Amino acid sequence: MPSEEEKKNIPLFVPQFTVADYGSFFLAGALCATITHGAMTPIDVVKTRIQIDPTLARHSLFSGGRLIVTKEGTSALLTGFGPTAVGYFAQGGGKFAGYEFWKKQFVTLAGDQETAVKYRTAIYLGAASAGEFFADILLTPLEATRIRMVSQQGYATGLVSGFTRLLREGGVRDLYAGFIPILFKQIPYAIGQFTVNEFCHEVAFRSMSEETRARLSPSSKLSISLSSGIIAGFAAAILSQPADTLLSQINKGHGPEGTMLYRLSALAKQTGFKGLFVGLGPRMVMTAGLVSGQFLIYGAIKHAMGAPPGVEIHKESKKN
Template sequence: MAPSFVVPSFSQRDYGSFFLAGALCCTISHGAMTPIDVVKTRIQIDPAFKSHNFISGTRSIVAKEGAAGLLTGFGPTAVGYLAQGGAKFAGYEYWKRSFVLIAGDQETAIRNRTAIYLGAATIAEFFADILLTPLEATRIRLVSDRSFATGLVSGFARIAREGGIRELYAGFLPILCKQIPYAIGQFTVNEYCHEIVYRTMTEDMKNRLSGSAKFSLDLGSGIIAGFAAAILSHPADTLLSQINKGHGPTGFMFHRLSVLAREAGFRGLFVGLGPRMIMTAGLVSSQFLMYGYIKTALGAPLGIEIHKDHKNL
């Protein structure tokens, strides 16, 4: 039987720090990426933008709406990802630790680390999306229809008034289909990128890594994880934009999604992937960098590592 091992305890204060760090890194990164997201969303749902790439789409929006047009939806983006980011990062730390405890020993945890990453990311994202969905619906409506409302409060209020809870959560299923693969790519690929590098090092080498080396590792891992997150989640992202625009038939969500997917085809589901890969690589890498720095500033502990090292090869 493999020996038991000590799993560090996290206090309520620690989880509060995880939540705050996740909230700040996500709202800052998503808020900064608003112009890219505006162009991406227009390419996905506006027929007039179907032939545009990121550069030509940006020029078209600025020419017609001014530079302010690139900041459409900034309010719901910042608020939505403040809540979602905190819940996602703190939830991932909580569920990863919980699954490590269920494994019972280090060997079992390492052997099942992929399942632990996938499970922790999936459950954390599910609860985070309950907070995100109404604000994401508001953002997409504002971006797709500039005359819909003047901002976050008026847009949210109009959707709630005209459609109620059902309309605010009309995109919950597609947003789960988008965000859960996104979180899986974000966390799992990032974990494995770090593991691949750490496998080449002894424990002493790892402990003596310079600040610039750690920065480079975190940045590179985040960029690769961002590419993976974008590719895995993009088809559902396209369908989510269509649903919130009001496209597709009425009826059950599975039916609506399947009809829209057939109409779009494989190529149509990946329209706008280029700009989104750029956006997501920047989002994920900056989030992991900021998350680490903010946790350190708050005096929070490191997360649990269950990587396979060189001794286990």
């Protein structure tokens, strides 16, 4: 057994990902995000309407959905599907590939196994935040288009008409009006998604020997991945809910004039603590499905493409 001093000097093996590997990470992330977010469009429509329409504020996901269908027809539940699919294709690719890239960079900076494990929480937080920041540059204009289409009935017939109308009437400023609130929303979301998922897997594997882990059946692996994704989804929804509510209101045109931070502060005061969490229940359901589905699809696509696994720095035992 190596001494404590020797353990500190154990070099950390960090895989050298190629451009092709990152391309696989991007494609897998893009597909898993666009598939899951596209499938969740009806739930997201109801959630957004609950947040911004006072007549729906007290409704549940199911009663709100029934009311929308009764008044506007079933097609209303697919409003914003185009911007959702395209926006999250770009954002999902950037986020997943970015997380893999930044985690590798931070692990490399740690230099040795013990240091990387000791500071793994900071590594997860930093990688999730950095990856999400750059991904949101791609997402923001399309998310603004989606919310405008959902919140204003008849605003546009599809992605191209909605995007061009928003650009024509408000310019780049309106397309990126929600960038700061999106960061406030998506970075906590990514932190919950990746960090909690990492620790859930760590807890599941900590009591297993390497031999046991290698012999896990496909159903056992699926169970661990699914349960970890669901828990991570709940965490992501709770952490990002206040900013998600404010983002919907900003893109609806609510709030006073002024800087974005002033508008967010004023809206938060107007909405109140309870109001910031309106629609949390439906959003937790939606996010649990999104996150768990994304990790399962991401892993399956990576495996099908022969992409390497990401860097792992889990704490192997309670004694370490």
